[in-house]
Amino acid sequence: MAAEEYRWTGKPLKIGELEAEVPIIQGGMGVGISRSSLAGAVAKEGGVGIISTAQIGYDEDGFEEDQAGCNRLAIRRHLARAKEIACGNGLIGVNIMVALKHYKEHVKEAVAAGADVIISGAGLPMKLPELVGETCRTKIAPIVSSKRATQLILKMWDHHYKRTADFIVIEGPKAGGHLGFSDEQLKDVGAIDFDGEVQQIIACKKAYEEKFEREIPVIVAGGIYDGKDICHALELGADGVQIASRFVATEECDASEAYKQAYIQAKNEDIEIIKSPVGMPGRALRNAFLERIKGSKQSVLKCYNCLEKCNPAKVPYCITKALIDAVKGDVKNGLIFCGANTGRIHEMTTVHQLMQELIAETAV
Structure with a gap:
C-alpha cells in the first residue's frame, strides 16, 4: 500500500437518520469470527461493523452450563466494546440468525444495548419489527436471496406492523456460511441470474418506499471481493455492499x-x-x-x-x-465457513489497509 490515504468520495450509506461514510458493511460471521474487535475497527474506518450473535459468548465463564445467559452478556459486552473502538465513527450492528433457539432474546438484548442496526437471515425474520418495537432507534434489515422472499417479508411487515424495512441485504450464491439457495442451484452458480434478481428486488421495494415515504437502501452481498465488484453492485442500483471473507485475514478479526x-x-x-x-x-x-x-x-x-x-x-x-x-484454532477438526472467493486471499492485512484498498479501487 502506498502511504497516501484515501477517502470515500461517493455517496455515504444513509439508513434513516443514521449514516456511514463508507457504504461497506462487514458481514456477520459466527461463531466468534466477527465480534467487537473486527466490528469496531470497520466502523472506525467509516463503515458498518457487524457482530454475529451466534454463540457469541462461547468463551465466557459458565458457557458450558448456561449458553443463553452467557450469550446475552456477550452481546452487551461486545456492542459496548465495539463502540469504544469505533470512536464515534461508522455504525455498529449485529447479525442475528432467525434459526437461533433464543432469537427473540438476542434481538431484545441487542436493542437494549444500543445496536445501530440488526441484520437477520437464516430464515425469514417475519416477527422482527414486533421484537424491536415501534419507537426503537435500531434499524432492521432482512437478508434475502430472491424477489419472492423480499415481497413476502415486506408485505408481511406492512400488513402486521404497518412498517417496512430500514434497508435490505441481498445475499448471492457466492456468499459464505448458510445460503438461501437450493443444492441444485449451487451446482451451477454461473447459471443464476443474480444481477437480474438484484434489479428485480430494487424495483420491488420502490412501492414500499413510496407508501412509507422513505428510502430503503439495498446492500449487495456474496462474492464481493474488490473495488470492481463494489462498482458493479452500485451500477446495478445498490446503495452499498456487504463483505465478509476478506475481513477474516485481518489482524483485528476475532478468530484465532x-x-x-x-x-x-x-x-x-x-x-x-x-x-x-x-x-x-x-x-x-x-x-x-x-x-x-x-x-x-x-x-x-x-x-x-x-x-x-x-x-x-x-x-x-x-x-x-x-x-x-x-x-x-483446531482448523482440522472444526467447521470453517467461507465465501466463494476465499481462494483469492493470500496475505494478512489490517482493517485500515483493506478499507483503504477497497476505497482506492472503487475510486479508480
Missing part, C-alpha cells in the same frame, strides 16, 4: 491465528458446498472434519441450545462444537 491462516492458505479447490444441521446448504473449507462427517454421523454428546429446530439425536454433527473448535 490458525483460522486466519486457513483462509490465507486455501485454494479454490478447497472450497465446497456442505449440508448444515440447520437444514440449509453452506459453503466451507474442506478439511479432515468435513471428510469425517461424509462417512458417518458424529455423535452429539452435549446440546448447546443453539438452533430452534435441532434434534441432537438426528443431526449429523453439533454445529456449535464444530464452529467453536475452528474459531479456537
Whole structure:
C-alpha cells in the first residue's frame, strides 16, 4: 500500500437518520469470527461493523452450563466494546440468525444495548419489527436471496406492523456460511441470474418506499471481493455492499491465528458446498472434519441450545462444537465457513489497509 490515504468520495450509506461514510458493511460471521474487535475497527474506518450473535459468548465463564445467559452478556459486552473502538465513527450492528433457539432474546438484548442496526437471515425474520418495537432507534434489515422472499417479508411487515424495512441485504450464491439457495442451484452458480434478481428486488421495494415515504437502501452481498465488484453492485442500483471473507485475514478479526491462516492458505479447490444441521446448504473449507462427517454421523454428546429446530439425536454433527473448535484454532477438526472467493486471499492485512484498498479501487 502506498502511504497516501484515501477517502470515500461517493455517496455515504444513509439508513434513516443514521449514516456511514463508507457504504461497506462487514458481514456477520459466527461463531466468534466477527465480534467487537473486527466490528469496531470497520466502523472506525467509516463503515458498518457487524457482530454475529451466534454463540457469541462461547468463551465466557459458565458457557458450558448456561449458553443463553452467557450469550446475552456477550452481546452487551461486545456492542459496548465495539463502540469504544469505533470512536464515534461508522455504525455498529449485529447479525442475528432467525434459526437461533433464543432469537427473540438476542434481538431484545441487542436493542437494549444500543445496536445501530440488526441484520437477520437464516430464515425469514417475519416477527422482527414486533421484537424491536415501534419507537426503537435500531434499524432492521432482512437478508434475502430472491424477489419472492423480499415481497413476502415486506408485505408481511406492512400488513402486521404497518412498517417496512430500514434497508435490505441481498445475499448471492457466492456468499459464505448458510445460503438461501437450493443444492441444485449451487451446482451451477454461473447459471443464476443474480444481477437480474438484484434489479428485480430494487424495483420491488420502490412501492414500499413510496407508501412509507422513505428510502430503503439495498446492500449487495456474496462474492464481493474488490473495488470492481463494489462498482458493479452500485451500477446495478445498490446503495452499498456487504463483505465478509476478506475481513477474516485481518489482524483485528476475532478468530484465532490458525483460522486466519486457513483462509490465507486455501485454494479454490478447497472450497465446497456442505449440508448444515440447520437444514440449509453452506459453503466451507474442506478439511479432515468435513471428510469425517461424509462417512458417518458424529455423535452429539452435549446440546448447546443453539438452533430452534435441532434434534441432537438426528443431526449429523453439533454445529456449535464444530464452529467453536475452528474459531479456537483446531482448523482440522472444526467447521470453517467461507465465501466463494476465499481462494483469492493470500496475505494478512489490517482493517485500515483493506478499507483503504477497497476505497482506492472503487475510486479508480
